[in-house]
Amino acid sequence: MTKILPFITALAACTFLLSGCKDSNSSRSSSAASPEQNVPLCDGDAITPERLFLQQLGSDRVIIKWRGNRDDDTQEATSVCIGTNPNGLPATSETAAVVTETGHSEAVITGLVPDTTYYYSVGGTGVADPKHTFRTAPVKGALPADGNIRVWIVGDAGTASSPLLDRGDNAGGQAAVRDGYHTWIAANGGEPADLFLMLGDNAYLDGTDEQHQISVFDMYTDTLASVGLWPTIGNHEMGSFGLSQSPLVELYTPVTGVADLPPDSPVPYFNIHTLPTQGETGGVPSGTEQYYSFDYGNVHVISLDSQVSARSEANRTAMLEWVTADLQSSTADWTIVIFHHPPYTKGSHDSDVDAGGVDQPIFDMREQFNPVFEAHGVDLVYGGHSHSYERSYYLSGHTGLSDTFDPAIHTELNSAGDPASGQGAEAYTQITKSGADDKVVYTVAGSSGQATGMTDPAGHPAHFFSTGADLGSVVVDVDTTTLTARFINDKGEVLDHFIITR
Ligand SMILES: [Fe+2]
Ligand SMILES: [Fe+2]
Incomplete structure (x- = not known):
């Protein structure tokens, strides 16, 4: 040739x-x-x-x-x-x-x-x-030449492949969120993303190969040709209309499609993606594509599997031990963790309700993983699953139901003794008043294809900002001293933001 x-x-x-x-x-x-x-x-x-x-x-x-x-x-x-x-x-x-x-x-x-x-x-x-162009990552610990690392995050985006979901008020929702992101980028200097993170439910309803074609490859064609894609697995990637409680990928059940057949994985998600298992791009080798980590300059990103691995105690424990070791070995300035089931939500799912076991991972992740994140310097946790945007205060130490949440105990407080907003004079600092890097902002960002309301209009008490009515996606920007996260709606407007400095 x-x-x-x-x-x-x-x-x-x-x-x-x-x-x-x-x-x-x-x-x-x-x-x-x-x-x-x-x-x-x-x-x-x-x-x-x-x-x-x-x-x-x-x-x-x-x-x-x-x-x-x-x-x-x-x-x-x-x-x-x-x-x-x-x-x-x-x-x-x-x-x-x-x-x-x-x-x-x-x-x-x-x-x-x-x-x-x-x-x-x-x-x-x-x-x-x-x-067909891309830029390699800077060396570990460094910033790129433009001085900024930009992360684009979409959650529960994959509605375009489901006639059932892509209708009514949400018709064209996925494309509108994509276009809103590009509108904001174009109006704010044009810097493209360096990382593209997908929070699961990337292709409704069953994560089939054909559904991935529509909701991933036909939807984000230009971004995918130029930016590294880093996904996590949601419940809909396991078929069964998103209701699978199987701890084994072998039990993928495609209600609306044909399973990918052996010797390949039955799960299209795993056949489509080539995810690092041996620390190919940094981090401690996980040995499985179900969860992994990587470095991008001074950012460390961890993708956990709250859908399959989390449903067996043995596999969940292995994942917990791996992520603990991974966090202990990381020296990155900023750490972002993604997984599908959010620890705190009152959106279309309720983090106080296990929904017959379908949402048990919400509880297991909150109770077993949040303390590890907070003990080892994680800055941001992103999930989806609820089709809402819900952003927490700067939190630590809350693993119970919402009625046990106490702002005075669990949040970083402002000078007036109220939970700090993360904005303006109330920007968060990575080393908090306790003297440790012990707090995390938890965000539900699951409205990148549909916005389906709140189970409690007041929202979860852990959250500073909650909306079940707005479509959108998240952009995170970091340099050496400042992290800014924004929620950008389908019109290219910023509806929420917060800042962490270090
Ligand atoms: Fe979803
Ligand atoms: Fe979900």
């Missing part, structure tokens, strides 16, 4: 492996540079995959993963080319793909330079599609 031009000069050494090729312009936009003279370029046939996404995007590696061809359903791409010049992807960069579960192809690219913009071609041409 490559054509070797006759004159191989010293410029040929300027491959994607060498920092000397680094694009001095840190922007993602192409500088439209012309190809280096006499460097052999890739000369394959570019295709437009039906699905294209980036996994395990770290400081020195990425997995480019795809399936299908929108233009020709018989020709599949078998390789990618990559480089720092969009108009001159060198032949030396061509990387063959491996075909993985359910016909996905993935190319594992290593030896990349940190904090550097790359361009790639699926199918391996010498010129990259302008949308």
Whole structure:
């Protein structure tokens, strides 16, 4: 698939492996540079995959993963080319793909330079599609050249694949939230996200492969081609209309679709994603795709499995021991934890009610995991499951039902003795009045596809801000000293924010 031009000069050494090729312009936009003279370029046939996404995007590696061809359903791409010049992807960069579960192809690219913009071609041409570009993470502990790490978080987003949900007031809700996010980005400097986190219920109702196509790949096409995707598993990823209580992924039951078949996982979520099990992008190896962690500059992110692993005591204990070790080994400035079932909610689910066992993980995560988060410096916890946005005060020590919540005991207080808002003069500080990094902001961000009201209009007493009526998603920005989190609605308006300084 490559054509070797006759004159191989010293410029040929300027491959994607060498920092000397680094694009001095840190922007993602192409500088439209012309190809280096006499460097052999890739000369394959570019295709437009039906699905294209980036996994395990770290400081020195990425997995480019795809399936299908929108233009020709018989020709599949078998390789990618990559480089720092969009108009001159060198032949030396061509990387063959491996075909993985359910016909996905993935190319594992290593030896990349940190904090550097790359361009790639699926199918391996010498010129990259302008949308097929990403920036590697900065080295562990550092910030990127633009001084800011931006995280986009969507929860329970996958309504577009369900005619049942994508109707009435929520018609087009998922696309509207996506567009609201882009509206806010465009109006505020245009900085794209560095990380894209999905909080589960990513594809309703049963997380089938086809539903993922509609609610993930057709919905976030451009973001997925340029930003690393980091998901967690929700109840709907296990089929059964979201009612599965199975502790085993083998018992995935697709009520509205066809199970992915052995030897692949029966669960489409696991066939689609290639998640780190061996600490490939930092963190302590988890040994399972069901939960994992990674570093991105000075941010450490942990994705836990509250849907499957949490439902067996043995697996839950193993996950708890792993996350404790992972947190103990992390030196990141900021730590974000995601899992689907929120410890505190009065949205479409109620954290005081186990719903016949379906919502038992709410209790187990709150009682067993929250104390670990608070003891080991976690800053933010994000969940979904309730189709609402609910954001807590700066909390510690509350593992009981809502009627045992005492602001004077469980929240950071302002100078007037009331729970601090996290805004303005009441911004939180990572080292609290107790002298420890002992508090966490817990957020339910499950209204990225539908907003389905509150079980208690007053909200959970742990929360500063609650709405069951507003669609939206979350943007978190961090530098070395300041973290700002915003809830952005489907019109691009900020409805809530808070700040933590360190
Ligand atoms: Fe949901
Ligand atoms: Fe859910």
